Structure formats: C-alpha cells, structure tokens
Amino acid sequence: HGKTKILRNNYAISIHDMVKLIDYEHQLLDILQNFTNALQQRVDAIEYYLYTTDYEAEKKLPDDPIKSFRIIRRLHSDYLNWKWLMEQQPWEPLVKHIIAIAPHMPTLKDIEEAFNGLRLIQWTYSLPTAQMAEGVLQNIHHNTSLDAMQCLTIARHLVKLKEFIRAKEWLMVGLQMHEADEDNEVFYSQLGMPLSDFYELFAEIHDELGTRYLAMSELRLAIKNWPERVSLQRALSRLKVNIRIGKEPAKAKEKSEGVYNKCCSTECRPSAKLHCLYNTTASYFLRLAPLKMELLSLDPYMVLFHDVVSDKDITSIRNLAKGGLVRAVTVTKDGSYEEDPARTTKGTWLVENSKLIQRLSQLAQDMTNLDIRDADPFQVLNYGIGGYYGTHFDFLADTEMGNFSNRIATAVFYLSDVPQGGATIFPKLGLSVFPKKGSALLWYNLDHKGDGDNRTAHSACPTIVGSRWVMTKWINEREQLFRRPCLTTL
Numbered sequence: 510h511g512k513t514k515i516l517r518n519n520y521a522i523s524i525h526d527m528v529k530l531i532d533y534e535h536q537l538l539d540i541l542q543n544f545t546n547a548l549q550q551r552v553d554a555i556e557y558y559l560y561t562t563d564y565e566a567e568k569k570l571p572d573d574p575i576k577s578f579r580i581i582r583r584l585h586s587d588y589l590n591w592k593w594l595m596e597q598q599p600w601e602p603l604v605k606h607i608i609a610i611a612p613h614m615p616t617l618k619d620i621e622e623a624f625n626g627l628r629l630i631q632w633t634y635s636l637p638t639a640q641m642a643e644g645v646l647q648n649i650h651h652n653t654s655l656d657a658m659q660c661l662t663i664a665r666h667l668v669k670l671k672e673f674i675r676a677k678e679w680l681m682v683g684l685q686m687h688e689a690d691e692d693n694e695v696f697y698s699q700l701g702m703p704l705s706d707f708y709e710l711f712a713e714i715h716d717e718l719g720t721r722y723l724a725m726s727e728l729r730l731a732i733k734n735w736p737e738r739v740s741l742q743r744a745l746s747r748l749k750v751n752i753r754i755g756k757e758p759a760k761a762k763e764k765s766e767g768v769y770n771k772c773c774s775t776e777c778r779p780s781a782k783l784h785c786l787y788n789t790t791a792s793y794f795l796r797l798a799p800l801k802m803e804l805l806s807l808d809p810y811m812v813l814f815h816d817v818v819s820d821k822d823i824t825s826i827r828n829l830a831k832g833g834l835v836r837a838v839t840v841t842k843d844g845s846y847e848e849d850p851a852r853t854t855k856g857t858w859l860v861e862n863s864k865l866i867q868r869l870s871q872l873a874q875d876m877t878n879l880d881i882r883d884a885d886p887f888q889v890l891n892y893g894i895g896g897y898y899g900t901h902f903d904f905l906a907d908t909e910m911g912n913f914s915n916r917i918a919t920a921v922f923y924l925s926d927v928p929q930g931g932a933t934i935f936p937k938l939g940l941s942v943f944p945k946k947g948s949a950l951l952w953y954n955l956d957h958k959g960d961g962d963n964r965t966a967h968s969a970c971p972t973i974v975g976s977r978w979v980m981t982k983w984i985n986e987r988e989q990l991f992r993r994p995c996l997t998t999l
C-alpha cells in the first residue's frame with residue numbers, strides 16, 4: 510500500500526471545521542492525564558520502597574545473619590522486580606495515541622493564517638491593541654484574552670511582515686503582562702519564551718524603527734540579567750554595527766483607511782432608503798406569496814430580500830455542506846486554480862437534485878425572474894478566523910470568457926447571523942449589507958449592454974465574531990434571451 514497523503518486541515522479557514530480541534534484538544538488532555546496517573550503510581554511505589562529500605566541500607570558490613578539474609582533476598586528478588594518494572598512501559602498506548610493525532614495538529618501555516626485573521630480584524634476595524642489583548646472587540650467584552658506569550662508570538666509575526674509599529678504595540682502589551690506575572694518565569698522559560706526573548710525582540714524592533722540608543726540601553730540591562738544568553742550579545746553587536754554605518758530605519762508602511770474600513774464597520778447606504786416593498790410581479794408565484802424586498806440601488810440594480818429562507822431549510826443546507834467543506838480557490842491568470850490568501854473561506858457545491866435544492870432554485874428564480882437552468886449549482890461557504898473575500902468581480906473579464914457564459918447576476922443567501930463583522934460591501938457604491946440569517950442579497954453584474962459593470966466590485970469583510978455561513982448562486986447570461994428585455998421593468 511502507498512503512503513497516505515496528509516491533506517492540510519486548513520483549520521483557520523473555516524470556523525466550522527475548528528470543531529475538530531476541540532475534540533483533539535480533549536484527547537490530548539486525556540492522554541496527559543493518563544500519563545501522569547501512570548507515572549504517579551510508579552513514583553509512589555518507588556518512593557515507598559526507598560523509604561522502607563533506607564534505614565537498613567547503611568554502608569556497613571552486615572554482621573548479623575538476619576541482616577545478611579535480608580540484603581541477599583532484597584538484591585535477588587527485589588532487584589528482579591524493579592528491573593522488570595522499569596522495563597515495562599505502561600504508557601506505550603498513550604505514546605501511540607499521541608503519535609496518531611500528530612497529522613491532525615495545526616501546522617505553522619495554520620498559526621500564520623490564524624494570526625493573519627487577527628491582524629486583518631485589527632486593521633479593518635481599527636481595534637486598539639491593548640483592548641484586543643483583553644478580549645474587547647469593538648467595545649464589546651468577550652470572555653477571552655491573550656497572554657504574554659501569545660502577544661509575543663503576534664509581535665514576532667508582525668516583525669516578519671515588517672509592520673514594526675504594530676509589532677511594538679503588541680510587544681509592549683506582552684511585556685506588561687509578563688512583568689505582572691513574574692512568578693511564572695520558570696513556566697514561560699519551559700515553554701520556550703523566557704523574558705529575555707521579549708527584550709531581544711524589543712531591540713530588533715527599535716533597531717528597525719531607528720530608535721537604536723533606546724534599544725541599546727535595554728539590551729545592556731538584559732545582558733546584565735541574563736549573561737548566558739548569546740543571542741542577546743549577538744543582538745547588541747548587530748545594533749552597534751547599524752549605529753556605526755547609520756543604517757536607514759525601515760519605512761513605515763502606510764495603509765490609509767477609507768470607505769472599506771468605514772463600511773465594514775457600520776452599515777453604509779448611499780441614499781436614504783429607496784423602497785421597501787412586496788415583490789409580487791417577478792413571477793406568477795409571487796402574486797400568491799410575495800417576497801419582502803428592499804431596493805438598495807437602482808443602477809446597478811441591487812435588492813435585499815428579507816426572510817426568504819426558513820431556519821429549518823438553513824439547518825438542512827448547512828448539514829448537507831458540513832462534510833464537504835474544502836478551502837475555496839480562485840482562478841489564476843493561466844486558468845489554474847489556486848489557494849488565495851485573499852479568500853479565507855471553505856466551500857462546497859450542492860450538486861444533488863433533492864426536493865430542497867429544487868425549492869431553493871425556484872426561490873432564486875422567483876427572486877430574479879431569471880432562468881437558472883444554466884446557472885452554477887449553489888455554493889455554500891463557511892468563513893474562517895477573520896475570514897474574508899477580498900474585493901473582486903463575479904463577472905468574467907473578456908479574456909477569461911472563452912466559451913463560458915458570463916455571470917449576469919449573483920444571489921448571496923445569508924445562512925447565519927454574524928454577531929460582529931462580516932458585511933458584504935460594495936466599496937465603489939459606498940454600500941454595505943450586514944448578514945441576517947434568512948435574508949438574501951441580489952445584484953446584477955452586467956450593465957444593459959451586457960458588459961461587466963465595474964461598480965459591482967465587492968468583498969466580504971472579515972468576520973470578527975461568529976461562524977459566517979452564506980450560500981451563493983452565480984446566474985449565467987446564456988439562458989436569459991427572452992427574459993432579459995424585461996429587466997428594465999423590474
């Protein structure tokens with residue numbers, strides 16, 4: 510048999526799939542608990558033996574026959590007993606178990622992606638570092654916080670990305686926490702993050718920012734405290750070289766905040782509410798069961814439908830999708846599919862032709878008055894940590910078209926509430942829509958000539974809190990021959 514290929518789990522890319530990690534963490538804790546139990550039993554037995562034997566084991570010639578007999582017996586049978594016991598490895602199954610779960614553990618890439626999610630949330634929503642570390646997101650207190658080690662990890666990743674000012678903030682928050690927690694220094698060292706590491710990073714960051722004398726004085730203090738740490742010495746020599754040659758400080762990365770940040774943070778509507786109305790005209794069916802419809806924009810045409818999918822249907826859809834979630838890919842210039850750092854979501858296509866799918870297809874048809882026989886299947890998406898979909902068009906550029914039929918319209922069904930973040934945003938229109946479970950957003954991607962309308966550029970803002978589920982339907986142009994002329998009267 511061949512080697513089984515270990516697929517990356519992409520934990521940070523779907524909140525739903527993180528359920529698995531909770532299970533693995535429980536397994537790990539069980540293993541550790543059983544391991545300490547097995548060790549403890551032995552420690553107890555050995556300590557008791559040492560205690561009872563100790564007073565007899567004076568280093569003196571045994572001069573009475575009873576003592577002589579006892580020592581011979583002890584070294585004969587007790588010896589064999591202990592030898593046997595030390596050879597036994599009752600924790601072997603535990604070792605097997607801990608090895609078996611190795612392929613499921615998050616990798617360095619998972620940590621980087623999780624970190625990147627946090628970084629994106631912080632930038633998009635302008636969250637202050639100290640608040641974030643305390644679990645305060647957009648002024649809402651969450652029952653979690655980061656500790657000194659996690660802050661140091663974040664600072665290190667930011668240094669890798671050359672975001673030194675942000676890195677400094679995270680490091681300082683981490684340092685304060687560390688200092689408030691001095692008693693646990695041994696524990697930090699055991700986990701590979703001694704206090705000296707914080708000072709080393711402090712020096713590196715201030716070196717890059719050009720505040721080198723500050724870096725130098727802190728480093729000198731650190732070296733006094735931890736003279737055995739060669740990495741501190743090395744950092745000091747590097748610093749001296751940079752002072753001597755007058756190395757230019759790193760340029761601060763300017764990321765200006767604009768309409769994207771604003772409309773991701775709070776709902777944006779370009780004009781006062783256009784209309785809220787019941788749509789009874791799009792199809793015969795709707796005369797009997799009208800849809801609650803809110804007109805968001807006339808040009809490009811965009812509407813929000815309220816309460817179109819029931820909770821029961823949503824549960825069924827999510828259950829259909831759960832097993833099949835894989836990391837979403839995007840088409841590259843050469844036509845191949847690739848993981849995309851600007852699309853942190855997992856998805857799956859609903860290809861079966863069940864009653865439920867037929868009902869949803871009919872709904873999409875009623876919403877749009879478009880023929881969807883030619884449409885792509887429904888795609889269900891679950892977003893990850895800070896999960897987002899960078900700004901893109903749904904229509905294909907002329908060069909990508911080939912024999913494809915272009916995507917005339919897109920419908921996004923919201924399959925969950927998202928407590929914080931996760932709006933769908935159209936930056937060029939200054940328009941954003943926050944998900945509400947059961948509602949659906951519909952817009953036309955092509956203008957009246959059938960060309961792609963650049964104003965439909967859109968993205969999904971990073972999810973802050975919650976597991977964001979959506980279902981999309983990309984509707985193609987080809988089948989719309991006889992329906993298209995009616996669009997203007999919609």
Ligand SMILES: O=C(O)CCC(=O)C(=O)O
Nearest residue numbers: 903921933968969979981
């Ligand atoms: O998740 C969203 O809000 C938008 C999804 C989207 O743009 C797409 O799938 O094309």
Ligand SMILES: [Fe+2]
Nearest residue numbers: 901902903967
């Ligand atoms: Fe899209």
